[in-house]
Amino acid sequence: MPLIEVRDLSRVYDLDSGRVTALGGVSLDIEAGELVAVMGPSGSGKSTFMNLVGCLDRPTGGHYRLDGAAVETLSGDGLAELRNRKLGFVFQQFNLLPRVDACANVELPMVYAGLDGKTRRERALNALARVGLAERAHHRPMQLSGGQQQRVAIARALVNQPRLLLADEPTGALDSRTALEILALFQDLNREGVTVVLVTHDAEVARHARRVVRFRDGHVIADIRQEPADARAALAVHDSAAPMPEAAE
Amino acid sequence: MSLIEAIRSALSAIGANALRSALTMLGIIIGVAAVIAMVAIGSGARERVDSQIKSLGANLAIIQAGNVTQGGVRLGAGASSTLTDEDARAVAAEVEDVVASASVITTRAQAVYAGTNWSTTITATDLDFFAAREWGLAEGRLFEPEELRRGEIVAIIGQTVAKNLFGDSDPLGQMFRIRNVPFKVIGVMAGKGQSALGQDQDDVIFVPLDTGRRRIVGRNYARDRSVQTIMVKFASEAAINPGIEQTRALLRQRHRLMEDQEDDFIVRNLTEIANTATAAASTLSWLLAAVAGVSLLVGGIGIMNIMLVSVTERTREIGLRLAVGARQRDVLSQFLIEATTLATIGGAVGIALGIGAATAIARFAGWPFVISPQTILIAVGVSGLIGVFFGFYPARQAARLDPIEALRRE
Numbered sequence: 124m125p126l127i128e129v130r131d132l133s134r135v136y137d138l139d140s141g142r143v144t145a146l147g148g149v150s151l152d153i154e155a156g157e158l159v160a161v162m163g164p165s166g167s168g169k170s171t172f173m174n175l176v177g178c179l180d181r182p183t184g185g186h187y188r189l190d191g192a193a194v195e196t197l198s199g200d201g202l203a204e205l206r207n208r209k210l211g212f213v214f215q216q217f218n219l220l221p222r223v224d225a226c227a228n229v230e231l232p233m234v235y236a237g238l239d240g241k242t243r244r245e246r247a248l249n250a251l252a253r254v255g256l257a258e259r260a261h262h263r264p265m266q267l268s269g270g271q272q273q274r275v276a277i278a279r280a281l282v283n284q285p286r287l288l289l290a291d292e293p294t295g296a297l298d299s300r301t302a303l304e305i306l307a308l309f310q311d312l313n314r315e316g317v318t319v320v321l322v323t324h325d326a327e328v329a330r331h332a333r334r335v336v337r338f339r340d341g342h343v344i345a346d347i348r349q350e351p352a353d354a355r356a357a358l359a360v361h362d363s364a365a366p367m368p369e370a371a372e
Numbered sequence: 373m374s375l376i377e378a379i380r381s382a383l384s385a386i387g388a389n390a391l392r393s394a395l396t397m398l399g400i401i402i403g404v405a406a407v408i409a410m411v412a413i414g415s416g417a418r419e420r421v422d423s424q425i426k427s428l429g430a431n432l433a434i435i436q437a438g439n440v441t442q443g444g445v446r447l448g449a450g451a452s453s454t455l456t457d458e459d460a461r462a463v464a465a466e467v468e469d470v471v472a473s474a475s476v477i478t479t480r481a482q483a484v485y486a487g488t489n490w491s492t493t494i495t496a497t498d499l500d501f502f503a504a505r506e507w508g509l510a511e512g513r514l515f516e517p518e519e520l521r522r523g524e525i526v527a528i529i530g531q532t533v534a535k536n537l538f539g540d541s542d543p544l545g546q547m548f549r550i551r552n553v554p555f556k557v558i559g560v561m562a563g564k565g566q567s568a569l570g571q572d573q574d575d576v577i578f579v580p581l582d583t584g585r586r587r588i589v590g591r592n593y594a595r596d597r598s599v600q601t602i603m604v605k606f607a608s609e610a611a612i613n614p615g616i617e618q619t620r621a622l623l624r625q626r627h628r629l630m631e632d633q634e635d636d637f638i639v640r641n642l643t644e645i646a647n648t649a650t651a652a653a654s655t656l657s658w659l660l661a662a663v664a665g666v667s668l669l670v671g672g673i674g675i676m677n678i679m680l681v682s683v684t685e686r687t688r689e690i691g692l693r694l695a696v697g698a699r700q701r702d703v704l705s706q707f708l709i710e711a712t713t714l715a716t717i718g719g720a721v722g723i724a725l726g727i728g729a730a731t732a733i734a735r736f737a738g739w740p741f742v743i744s745p746q747t748i749l750i751a752v753g754v755s756g757l758i759g760v761f762f763g764f765y766p767a768r769q770a771a772r773l774d775p776i777e778a779l780r781r782e
């Protein structure tokens with residue numbers, strides 16, 4: 124049974140100015156343990172697809188099963204629980220709460236899972252250590268670099284041990300080296316068993332996925348498998364080519 | 373999330389915009405302060421009336437001689453001596469629910485004891501007086517019926533007189549003089565304190581009615597049976613007004629007044645007079661109530677406004693919370709708790725301000741004030757409810773946000 128089972132999924136917006144078909148009947152399976160890159164031109168429906176898969180939006184047609192559960196039949200609270208337990212989101216703009224520190228940001232999903240403060244704190248610090256930010260646990264987002272902020276966001280996405288990590292242009296706001304770091308993190312997590320779906324415009328980023336799905340005008344136009352590039356190796360090459368990375372960028 | 377955590381995070385959200393939050397609370401602060409001051413002053417005034425009535429004696433009416441019109445000129449109360457102690461006895465015998473009916477003649481005179489002078493009020497009266505005023509002895513005894521009948525020269529003195537005339541020595545059995553008549557002290561009254569008008573009620577000497585008439589006031593009274601006032605005590609507050617009507621009818625009949633003639637006496641309900649003394653305090657209370665109502669409404673709307681602003685500002689935060697698994701009711705309760713916390717802090721500051729204001733007004737106007745724990749609890753409760761009521765609409769707006777649109781919002 125695939126983790127994601129999408130059949131003829133569509134999303135149509137009824138606007139005053141007419142109907143907009145953001146997604147026009149997409150069928151796709153993603154197995155547990157895959158690392159998939161979603162590509163396509165702007166407006167091709169990538170984000171729409173991600174939002175439906177992420178249970179943030181409801182389709183106007185078709186069917187979607189997540190881990191065997193028919194998502195269309197779920198109530199609002201049911202979707203919230205699914206997002207909380209099975210899904211982790213990483214956004215282009217990080218979306219961290221500015222007023223609280225990294226640790227409290229990572230705790231947020233566990234607050235809604237109903238965990239007590241002590242357990243939350245423990246797990247949040249573990250998750251931060253896993254993304255290499257143990258010492259920055261008590262820094263506020265403002266006091267962190269973009270890459271660090273994105274790693275806090277990834278720690279937050281991971282902390283409830285989700286089946287699926289959804290990342291919509293996670294490297295869009297980062298420089299190329301930091302993007303490689305984030306990709307290396309995704310590859311590590313994927314090796315540990317987390318299914319990752321990431322949207323990107325950047326072919327260089329997509330090279331690190333084993334599977335690439337291309338969208339155009341709300342349809343899947345290509346679905347290819349490839350041998351992924353290793354982000355850690357690329358990082359090593361990057362650093363040897365530019366001995367002083369800070370100065371080089 | 374536990375309630376305490378929720379309140380803590382609400383506090384940090386409020387603190388993030390401290391000035392704005394403080395300004396928003398102003399309406400609630402003023403409203404609650406006005407409520408507290410109102411209740412404190414209102415109940416203080418009530419308490420003062422109660423204690424006045426208690427010190428005066430409950431359910432009293434007073435009949436004064438006078439109010440006679442002569443040739444179109446109205447003479448004031450006490451202008452003529454139309455009341456007699458026989459009237460007092462008739463009232464006691466014939467009017468319903470009369471507990472006591474005391475004849476009273478009052479004058480001022482100098483009391484002299486071993487070279488010490490003390491100018492004081494002399495009240496010539498009978499035993500009903502002490503029953504009417506519910507006033508007991510500190511030591512000694514009241515007049516014997518025989519002493520009253522024969523007009524003996526005995527006296528019962530108030531605490532102030534005892535202190536000023538006899539100092540530390542025991543006044544019982546001592547002789548002192550009023551207008552050269554030697555009186556023997558047979559009793560000392562218990563202390564009564566100040567009257568409603570601030571008079572020292574303990575600065576008094578009581579003598580038997582006839583003794584006062586003949587020996588102190590002088591011939592005028594000695595010839596006839598007249599008294600200045602009759603103090604009537606009724607069995608209950610409800611009995612006062614019907615009793616007063618009966619008394620008027622009885623006295624008109626006894627004084628042989630024609631249909632077209634006015635009363636030659638005035639009857640006053642003392643309990644009523646004490647009650648009207650609170651009118652000023654209660655007017656102020658109503659004024660404060662109006663201020664409180666308007667401020668609380670304005671304060672509530674202010675909270676609603678600032679919460680709507682806050683929801684708009686934090687739309688992305690709300691989107692994020694929904695994305696990581698917050699249910700609608702989680703977002704709703706987050707913003708409701710924030711509004712309620714805001715209002716309750718305002719309420720707490722308002723309580724402090726209200727107590728301060730009540731203290732100031734009380735000191736300035738000479739009113740006592742009473743602040744009960746219930747008042748404070750109610751004030752806190754009311755401000756919390758305002759938070760819930762006016763916070764509900766913004767909180768529902770927040771909870772109903774679409775997660776995608778919220779996340780996309782700048």
Ligand SMILES: Nc1ncnc2c1ncn2[C@@H]1O[C@H](COP(=O)(O)OP(=O)(O)OP(=O)(O)O)[C@@H](O)[C@H]1O
Nearest residue numbers: 136138143144145164165166167168169170171172
């Ligand atoms: N809320 C909406 N109302 C109306 N139309 C929408 C809405 N959201 C998306 N669309 C439309 O749906 C289509 C797909 O949008 P989507 O955001 O999925 O594109 P995308 O592939 O993510 O583009 P980009 O690479 O620029 O992020 C676009 O034509 C867009 O205008």
Ligand SMILES: [Mg+2]
Nearest residue numbers: 169170171291
């Ligand atoms: Mg997009």
